[in-house]
Amino acid sequence: MRRVAIAAAATSKFTKSSDRPIFELACEPCIEILRETEKKGERKKDIDAVLLSTCSQEQYSSAIVSEMLGLQPKVSQRIDNLCNSGTNAIASAYSMIAAGLADSALIVGAEKADSSGNRLTWDVTRGEFNFPVHWAAMFARAHMRRYGTTEEQMAQVSVNNHEKAAENPDALFYGKRVSLQQVMSSKKIAEPVKLLDCSAPCDGASAVLLVSEQRAKKLENPVWIKGIGQQTSGASFASTPDLTELGTARRAAKEAYEMAGIKKPAQEIDVAELHDAFTILEIMAYEDLGFAARGKGGNFVSENDSIAINTRGGILGCGHPVGATGVSQVAEVALQLAGRKAGNRQVKNCKTGLVHNLAAAGSSATVIVLGV
Numbered sequence: 001m002r003r004v005a006i007a008a009a010a011t012s013k014f015t016k017s018s019d020r021p022i023f024e025l026a027c028e029p030c031i032e033i034l035r036e037t038e039k040k041g042e043r044k045k046d047i048d049a050v051l052l053s054t055c056s057q058e059q060y061s062s063a064i065v066s067e068m069l070g071l072q073p074k075v076s077q078r079i080d081n082l083c084n085s086g087t088n089a090i091a092s093a094y095s096m097i098a099a100g101l102a103d104s105a106l107i108v109g110a111e112k113a114d115s116s117g118n119r120l121t122w123d124v125t126r127g128e129f130n131f132p133v134h135w136a137a138m139f140a141r142a143h144m145r146r147y148g149t150t151e152e153q154m155a156q157v158s159v160n161n162h163e164k165a166a167e168n169p170d171a172l173f174y175g176k177r178v179s180l181q182q183v184m185s186s187k188k189i190a191e192p193v194k195l196l197d198c199s200a201p202c203d204g205a206s207a208v209l210l211v212s213e214q215r216a217k218k219l220e221n222p223v224w225i226k227g228i229g230q231q232t233s234g235a236s237f238a239s240t241p242d243l244t245e246l247g248t249a250r251r252a253a254k255e256a257y258e259m260a261g262i263k264k265p266a267q268e269i270d271v272a273e274l275h276d277a278f279t280i281l282e283i284m285a286y287e288d289l290g291f292a293a294r295g296k297g298g299n300f301v302s303e304n305d306s307i308a309i310n311t312r313g314g315i316l317g318c319g320h321p322v323g324a325t326g327v328s329q330v331a332e333v334a335l336q337l338a339g340r341k342a343g344n345r346q347v348k349n350c351k352t353g354l355v356h357n358l359a360a361a362g363s364s365a366t367v368i369v370l371g372v
Helices: 022-038 061-068 085-098 132-147 151-165 180-185 247-260 279-288 297-303 314-318 322-338
Strands: 004-011 049-053 075-079 104-111 188-190 204-212 223-232 271-273 352-359 364-371
Touching (some): 004 022, 004 085, 004 322, 022 061, 022 104, 049 061, 049 085, 049 322, 061 075, 085 204, 085 223, 085 322, 085 352, 085 364, 132 188, 132 279, 132 297, 151 180, 151 279, 151 297, 223 247, 223 322, 247 279, 271 322, 279 297
Parallel strands (some): 049 075
Antiparallel strands (some): 004 204, 004 223, 104 204
């Protein structure tokens, strides 16, 4: 099986809403990548696959984006898996290249703020609680009852990620910090989850270019995909029996760690993008990924001093364009590991990174380990 590297990554500015069609949004980071890689000798005609991650209702959308970019790939596909779409697309592209079916693949995630992917209406096991905030509230209550996690610990996650987003010009909440008191006093949406415990839907797009090991030899600092783990327990909320953990994320992490040779994630991971669509999900992720012992995620919020988490501001600070989220997480970690494009938020001497991406109350999960 061939090794696969990330040759380039780009993310457009996330905005609350715009009148730009989804195809225009999707093309923006792709054009930046094509211009950058052209200088390194990569040609448009050499891109073998284009994968579009989106929950948009537009049909034949990947082929449309390909044509707008002037590309004629062998493979053009659209992939949607709610919030987990982006990393699913990257895993699919990785598989094509590793298997020798392609030498390069352009993956782009794009979404509008009013995407139908923001709500799941068909699942009767969720009853009337078909908005994601309802599921977050159940996770939060369960974690509080069993482990003593506090609303203040959840609020600190929001404070931390808004602080980082304030330094990221592409973030929805660029320049907008929040205090612990502001989070705690924000409107209650579903007890105990408050407005500032929640991410915001928005317009946005992000893209990455994957290449084979042979193509990567031309790169100065290739970032390698070292491990991928994925798990789906089902689609319904009934597939999540224990509300204090996400078994899908635990199993996906185990697979990714084994593939990447990670033995002690808390010591070996330098930078991580965690799925923080709600503050409680980041706390649960600390435990599911082995960064903190089970039940200690709340304490880890303030005790962590070794792993740079959600350096771009996470989903809370950047916004949540559903189909673009997973791609933008990978793009951020790749830029951090390349060590030259993360600007004021650059983490020094980072060698190994992780992406943790969920969908539909954690009924599916992807974990990707990247390294240099």
